[in-house]
Amino acid sequence: MNKHEPTQRTYLGIPVPRPKVAFFELSSCEGCQLQLVNNETTLLNFLSLVDIRAFREAMTEKYDDYTIAFVEGSVTRSDEIERLKKIRATAAVLVAFGSCACFGGVNQLKNRFQDPAWVKKEVYGSHPIETNDTARPLEDFVKVDLKIFGCPVKKEEVEKIVTNVVLGKTIVAPKYPVCMECKANENTCLFDLGEPCLGPITRGGCDSWCPNSRFGCWGCRGPAVDANVEQMQEVMKKHGFSEETMLDRLECFGGFAGHAAEMRNNIKAK
Amino acid sequence: MKVTQTIDIKHITRVEGHGNIKISIRDGKVEEATWEVVETPRFFEAMLVGKKWENAPWICGRICGICSIGHTLASIRAVENAFGIVPTGQTGKLRLLLKHMETLQSHVLHLYFLAAPDFVNAGSVFPLIESHPDVIKRAAKIKLLANDLCDCVGGRRMHPTRTVVGGFTMLPAKGELLKFKYRLQDVVDDLTRTAELFRQFSVPDFSRETEFVSLKGSGEYPFIGGELVSTDGVVRREHEYRLMTNEYMVGQSTSKWSKLSRQSFAVGALARLNNNFSFLHPAAKELSLSFGLKPVNHNPYMNNIAQLVECVHIVMESIDLINGMLDREWQESRQRVVPKEGIGVGAVEVPRGILYHCYEFDKEGRIVRSDCVIPTSQNHANIQHDLTALAEQYAREGKKDRDIELLAQMLVRSYDPCISCSVH
Numbered sequence: 001m002n003k004h005e006p007t008q009r010t011y012l013g014i015p016v017p018r019p020k021v022a023f024f025e026l027s028s029c030e031g032c033q034l035q036l037v038n039n040e041t042t043l044l045n046f047l048s049l050v051d052i053r054a055f056r057e058a059m060t061e062k063y064d065d066y067t068i069a070f071v072e073g074s075v076t077r078s079d080e081i082e083r084l085k086k087i088r089a090t091a092a093v094l095v096a097f098g099s100c101a102c103f104g105g106v107n108q109l110k111n112r113f114q115d116p117a118w119v120k121k122e123v124y125g126s127h128p129i130e131t132n133d134t135a136r137p138l139e140d141f142v143k144v145d146l147k148i149f150g151c152p153v154k155k156e157e158v159e160k161i162v163t164n165v166v167l168g169k170t171i172v173a174p175k176y177p178v179c180m181e182c183k184a185n186e187n188t189c190l191f192d193l194g195e196p197c198l199g200p201i202t203r204g205g206c207d208s209w210c211p212n213s214r215f216g217c218w219g220c221r222g223p224a225v226d227a228n229v230e231q232m233q234e235v236m237k238k239h240g241f242s243e244e245t246m247l248d249r250l251e252c253f254g255g256f257a258g259h260a261a262e263m264r265n266n267i268k269a270k
Numbered sequence: 271m272k273v274t275q276t277i278d279i280k281h282i283t284r285v286e287g288h289g290n291i292k293i294s295i296r297d298g299k300v301e302e303a304t305w306e307v308v309e310t311p312r313f314f315e316a317m318l319v320g321k322k323w324e325n326a327p328w329i330c331g332r333i334c335g336i337c338s339i340g341h342t343l344a345s346i347r348a349v350e351n352a353f354g355i356v357p358t359g360q361t362g363k364l365r366l367l368l369k370h371m372e373t374l375q376s377h378v379l380h381l382y383f384l385a386a387p388d389f390v391n392a393g394s395v396f397p398l399i400e401s402h403p404d405v406i407k408r409a410a411k412i413k414l415l416a417n418d419l420c421d422c423v424g425g426r427r428m429h430p431t432r433t434v435v436g437g438f439t440m441l442p443a444k445g446e447l448l449k450f451k452y453r454l455q456d457v458v459d460d461l462t463r464t465a466e467l468f469r470q471f472s473v474p475d476f477s478r479e480t481e482f483v484s485l486k487g488s489g490e491y492p493f494i495g496g497e498l499v500s501t502d503g504v505v506r507r508e509h510e511y512r513l514m515t516n517e518y519m520v521g522q523s524t525s526k527w528s529k530l531s532r533q534s535f536a537v538g539a540l541a542r543l544n545n546n547f548s549f550l551h552p553a554a555k556e557l558s559l560s561f562g563l564k565p566v567n568h569n570p571y572m573n574n575i576a577q578l579v580e581c582v583h584i585v586m587e588s589i590d591l592i593n594g595m596l597d598r599e600w601q602e603s604r605q606r607v608v609p610k611e612g613i614g615v616g617a618v619e620v621p622r623g624i625l626y627h628c629y630e631f632d633k634e635g636r637i638v639r640s641d642c643v644i645p646t647s648q649n650h651a652n653i654q655h656d657l658t659a660l661a662e663q664y665a666r667e668g669k670k671d672r673d674i675e676l677l678a679q680m681l682v683r684s685y686d687p688c689i690s691c692s693v694h
Contacts, residue, residue, distance in 0.1 A: 031335020
């Protein structure tokens, strides 16, 4: 990268700095990082905007002088806490990159079991394996400056956010739900097709990615502002979906962890 | 001069996930050569317990960002096999097309972005963007086509949205498929150029006799379901997969290891090709032979070439698949699912080798137990034994430190390991 400094970019005639960015992953599928290389049409333009100092999945060179750190994945083992703290100490801006980093993601599904020892035994038998009892989001351990939601993250949204960081613009995550984007896309409502959907309570910004494919929303981006989860339960019930179906979606990615825990307790109490 | 050196690579780069290489040679004698996997476990098999069947493909796709489509399809197949659902011909063909495009994007990603830099002494693909723009644009073009077609059929290139137990939530528009047919025809030439590029690279001269495991083709090069086979002559049914994988734990790895007839075996493009060479498309077969690649080839570095050969096969077969779809009327995209008690196994050839998902359901369709055996976890033991043999060979030959270090990393990369997937 260093050998080939691209041309200085300008915005409205003013030189735009190329921030030094680095990518890291904790416990994850590394899919969010892959999403970055997955949009081939804009990749090269995007790369000219930033100076990548570390990206293990793609490059061997590694420098510790980054200002923006993108961290994918959730924290599931103690050595990851140390790595995360080091990253935090170096980076001026730490970005929780994707739903695992923001909420724990699918990894936090293991947290629902009463007995963490059972979880280990179910997979590894008597073989000793080091892991924390719960999978946790980054902000449980360090200060997070910015969250990029989604499982996976949406490349277009990431590019927009990074461009805004570079240009020093304010970044605002959508407050409205997926449902609004779905309506704007003129999709047939999933409930009318007999499918459950968390679109009415889930934070938008994905352009109703799943409902566009007639696949109901699973809430991967967490709750929209003022999400009415109780009313959502009523809607699900009215359309004949069980509490279990609602709970499966609510607890899948960790964004609704509080609501899910409450619902799980209520179901158990019955 | 006798070689004395220590190689300690923590978190090898340009692979998916976290693994370390340690080699210690003193006076030409290898004291240690270790392939360590330090990835954190995520416990997918435990997560699924108690969940209804419809959760399985959606959650299990998240085992891997690169081969999420393959995991989703293996998971769906396991559920369908447990419930006795036989996919329609239409669904089978669409799934195969989707699977092919995932394999194409993954192979191209590996060949150009992860493996190629080693052959031209670069640390990453990024400097090549400026030094070899045409090459990178070509790679991006093929990858884009594959990913776009994944979007078209599966709804999304990663963690697909249209693939469900019973079929698809939506079907692609035929006009779109027609355009993709032209784009596929157009990349045939790009693959020829890719072959020209790889012909300039010298494949390291290293061989170690290995057992290769894959699906067993019957009439065609296999990707989804069927019998299991090894080059040592073992043949098993899909539901007997545990007899092929024999997983066990070792201290140096958070991933399980596997073995069959020998101390280790290999899966992946080279294994598929070694077992099913006769079913390759003629153009792919010709390309393979032009690289001197024919069964049974025991050079692990040739997995790169096997991936290239598969790219050609996949593009040719995808054109045929689309032609078949364009000739017929679409039928119902989704079958009704009635859960039942039982066990189901799904074996699918994903880019890095054969993948198995197995679920046991109660009568309401809740998961009682689950098991996922990942291609890279089946390869770890073989990587270890290759690494030992490689270090011994090069220490004997008196190779320079840097050469051994590079060749060891190239060896691991040639398996295109998906380490976080292997631990899951």
